[in-house]
Amino acid sequence: MKVCPEGLYVEPGGFYVDPLRPVERAVVTHGHSDHARPGHAHVLATAGTLAIMRQRLGEGAGATTQTLDYGDAIRIGDVTVRLVPAGHVLGSAQVVLEHAGTRVVVSGDYKRRFDRTCAPFEPVPCDVFITEATFGLPVFRHPPDLGEIDKLLHSLSIFPERSHVVGAYALGKCQRVISLLRAAGYDRPIYLHGALEPICKLYEGFGVPLGELRPATVAAKEELKGALVLAPPGAVADRWARRLTDPVVAMASGWMRVRQRARQRGVELPLVISDHADWDELVQTLDEVAAPEVWVTHGREEALVHHATQRGIRARALALVGFEEEGA
Amino acid sequence: MRNFSALIDGLVFMPARNGKIRLLADFFATTPDPDRGWALAALTESLVFHEAKPAAIRQLVATRVDPELFALSYDYVGDLAETVALIWPERPERANSLPPSMTEVVETLRAAKRGQVMGLVEGWLDTLDSSGRFALLKLITGSLRVGVSARLAKTALAEWGKVDLGDLEECWHGLTPPYADLFAWLEGKSDRPAAGKGAGFRPLMLSHPLEEEDMAGLDPADYAAEWKWDGIRVQLAARGGERRIYSRTGDDVSGAFPDIADHMTFDAVLDGELLVARDEGAIAPFNDLQQRLNRKTVTAAMLKEFPAWVRLYDILFDGEEDLRGLPFTERRARLERWHDAVRPRRMDLSPLVPFEGWEALKGLREGSRENSIEGLMLKRKDSVYVAGRPKGPWFKWKRGALTLDTVLMYAQRGHGKRSSYYSDFTFGVWRGEELVPVGKAYFGFTDAELVELDRWVRNRTTRRYGPVREVEPGLVLEVAFDSVHPSNRHKSGLAMRFPRVHRIRWDKPAAEADRLETLQAMVMG
Structure with missing residues (x-):
């Protein structure tokens, strides 16, 4: 797993998660334009996300597309891939990656509140949790x-x-x-x-x-x-x-x-109505997935990294550029 | 605190005056006594208690929140009260203790000793939600800053209670928080509370602009004339040992003008014009007065450089005696007699201007190009002093405006109803080959013209700076203004007074607009 200019690259599977530039194989977490970009040769996503991409990007949604339902597993290269609800928008998914006995979860954007327009977030215990931190400051606490x-x-x-x-x-x-x-x-x-x-x-x-x-x-x-x-x-x-x-x-x-x-x-x-986890929910999610290592993709990562470190978690900021925090 | 904090939240975001009035009226209608009265006291800054210092609040929050997380958050949010309100941990046991009412907060604070304040605040922060915490922190640091003046709060009260604002002003000074008698009157349950004995604000009498066609129907013999001085209208109230200086809207500005208040050693209520005068009565340009306005306090240096002066127009009370029912000529005689006897320092009388007929007066008005004069006032000799702006007894007759052909340089979007329109215009004149900005105007055009201007700006934009667009130099705006003064705040070295768009000269080439020298020549001594 490594960070390239194209985005987050899963080396043993030969694919990217939410790549920022056109690539051969992409797994897309959800349909927002900063995550679902046009021009990939092959796109794997939920039916909801693919429908959104087709509506917004037309031909650009991917030369070939493949639907993966929540919970189903698929093998790509040496990696087992599952999509699990992220609760962010319709079709949004976390990407659960298993390889050589290690489980990595890429959260994509997520929220923990009840939302009748999409499937609720499911925490998946893992070894490495790669999380967003759009609202990663303790001043962000969304009211009911x-x-x-x-x-x-x-x-x-x-x-x-x-x-x-x-x-x-x-x-x-x-x-x-x-x-x-x-x-x-x-x-x-x-x-x-x-x-x-x-x-x-x-x-x-x-x-x-x-x-x-x-x-x-x-x-x-x-x-x-x-x-x-x-x-x-x-x-x-x-x-x-x-x-x-x-x-x-x-x-x-x-x-x-x-x-x-x-x-x-x-x-x-x-x-104050958000489709992202607030500070308390980010912290709660770190507790629930209990990953000894956390990577923060985008947002106000400094505070979340500080908090995780205080808790004895190995944490680092990936500083992925290109996520625009739209739809927050 | 729930109603109060919802009100504060609403006011923070409401740009429109009428919207604020609606929010206030809704609050007064739906909040019981004495909560609403204490809230009114907070809004009008009539509460006295030991305030909390920002440093003490920081210390308090450091006991609850990781300092690093607080620092990152404060850096992001920028406002201390807001950061603390948002970051304060919500404690689960909160469900078991009720948040305090406005009354509980205010009464406890008023009774508290300085050393007890932070302990109280801590306890309340634990029971309030984030809006409540924000309102509490604003309240206890002594300044709400929600864009509500005392005058606006009173206007909202008067509109909600369907009473005359002048009536309310008249009794306001006799009232004390939480104003149960006031609310009883406004809800029609009792008579108006009695007027206060102290140095309360008495609503000012205002004038109408004189239209040329009005003059034919007026007999010059019925009117007295005096200069309209270019300062700010004030009321000096010194009663029962209290001294207050009020702006025309009733805001207490005493704190900013100790150089006047110090000399109010008399017992009277006077109406006059606040000015800056270096030597005895030598009036400085309005620009100098501006240095003293909109400040709560004043430095010794400012007092020295821009000393205040009051030119007296009228007398409302002489001691206990209410003179407002007397005709103008009698009040004027009383004012002169009073002034002769008291001889207050830093004050003089605005002289009457004798005249023979309207034509002669017109000549005097045009001849008065002195900087400190805005025009003339005409007052019916038999006019009693009444609140507000009755039509007929008093007229203002401003000097003709100056005009200048300028070139539109920048435009910015407006607020509220105009938020989608480029409606704030910066214009300039030629200095050699370049344009130099000389002023800003945002009214003087019709709605239809605004649509045209907005379109013009969007089509001729050359650069953008955030909300501001720079446009190509191609549109001439004929700007009217009352006067122009030297100013070191402006790049052009000149500042216009009261500029407005007089005409849009769609026909005129930008190159034919005026030059800076033309404007410089309009500066008067």
Whole structure:
């Protein structure tokens, strides 16, 4: 196992996990664009991830693709490979690698919270745990999701004439927010920016119910007053948002935990809803997988490495570049 | 603390004034006494207790959190209260102890000795959630900084209670936290509390701009004229041993102007203009006064370099006697008599300007190019002093604006409703072959023009610096401004007062815009 410019290389199997550049053989953990990049000759992933890649990348999803269901094992070179749910987004997986009596788990991006839009994370005890650390500082502690949704619903009650536009990443966060709203009893139509529609359809195709969704078109200007609108984070404060009348700008992201960051983005209503593990969950996961060695791929790795070292774990930061922390 | 911390969170993120008012009103409506009263006291900085020093808070958090992890986190977050609020370990036993109410926190703090404060804070941090911890830490370090002035809080109260803001201001000074009598009045359960005896703020009387067409209907004999001085309007209130200097919105600015407060050894409430004057009554440009504004305290050097002065316009109280019901001419006579008797230092009277008819006054106004004069005030001789801006008794008649053809150089996106528009414009004039920025304007155009300007900026962008776009020099903005002063803060060496976009000159080539020398010539002595 080694770190190359192309990404994380599994030498005895001759393949990469989430490679950053086009390679011969890739195992892809999930469909976010920083992990699922185009142009590989052969791609192995879950059915969900492959469907997402096909929708987003078309031909670029891989010259040949191979589905591996959660829990099934496959042999690649001298390595046994399994995919285990990571709880991050639909189809997201940890990659469990076994070779010569050693088990290595590559977490990909993951979260530990209940999320009805994807299969829950399963901790796999291992010898080396290769983890993300997007929220690897103890200031990141995500509050309960439904409390955040309550904040959104409360704001709708104080400002009933203003549309509420929630910035949410197209893959995962958008569907999760919708699903949480439905769970909180919000049954009115939810309006979507055009960029969010295809993935919502894909989720519904995989059996995730999202309730009534409508396009947030210019024509619906009157209808959008007091309505909930979801849009990609970049669109909420730009020209697209002009179709909304005096909108309350909300953002669903783990970064919203830090007030100053939320303010910088012009967010009036920060919602701390994340598809990544928070600090406590990163620490809890290290305990559960009980790996004597931990590698941290990306995020605020310094603090997590420090913490692991304090606990007697051999830990190091891989400083993989190219993961953009999108969809946090 | 739950309602209070939710309010603080909401206010931190709410840029719009009306939005803040809504949040405050919602809070007052849904929070019981005395919690809401203590919250109001916190917002208006009317609470007195031993505050906690940042160093003590750092020490406290070091007993709970690995110092290395804290340092990394503080470095990332940047704000001490926020870092501690977020990083403080949630303890499982929290479920067994209830978080304190706002009342419990405030009453305990008020009664506590200095040495007890951190122990109390530690106990509360253990029972509060992160929003509660943030609100508590902001509260106990003495400054909430949530963009709510005392005036805004009172405005929200008045709107929520459907009472007149002037009425509320009038009794405010007699009230003490947690303001049970105030809330009873606002909820229609009792009469308005009595006005205070001390140096409370009395709402100011304001004027309307005079339109040329108004003049035909006005009889010059009914009006007195005086100069409108270019400073900030203040109220000096010295009553019952208390001394206060209020801004026109009722914010207490006494702390920043000890050089005035020191001389308020009288018992009266006066209305005047705060200025900077080096020698007795020689008024310095507004730019000098600006050095003294928006500060809570002032250094000895500033007092020396920019000494404050008040030019008196009116008298509201002479001792116990309320003069506001008297006509202007009688108040003026009382003011002159009072001034003659008291002779307060660092203050003088704003002289009346005698005139014969509107035409003559117009001549005087145009002739007054003196820096410290903004124009003229017209006051009906029979006008009583009332709160707010009644139409008719008082007019302001500003000097005609100066204008300059400038070139648009940079544009930045606005806030709130304008967040998707490039609506803040930096413009410049020619110095030789280069453009040098001379000012910034963000109003003076219609919504339709804003759409055009926004499009122009997006199509002509040459460089981007974060939220700012540099544009090619191709659009002439005719800018209006009240005056221009030397300034070493600006690259051009000049600062405009009150610049706004007067006209967009789509037709005019940028090369024909004005030169820096033209602007320099507009500076007045």
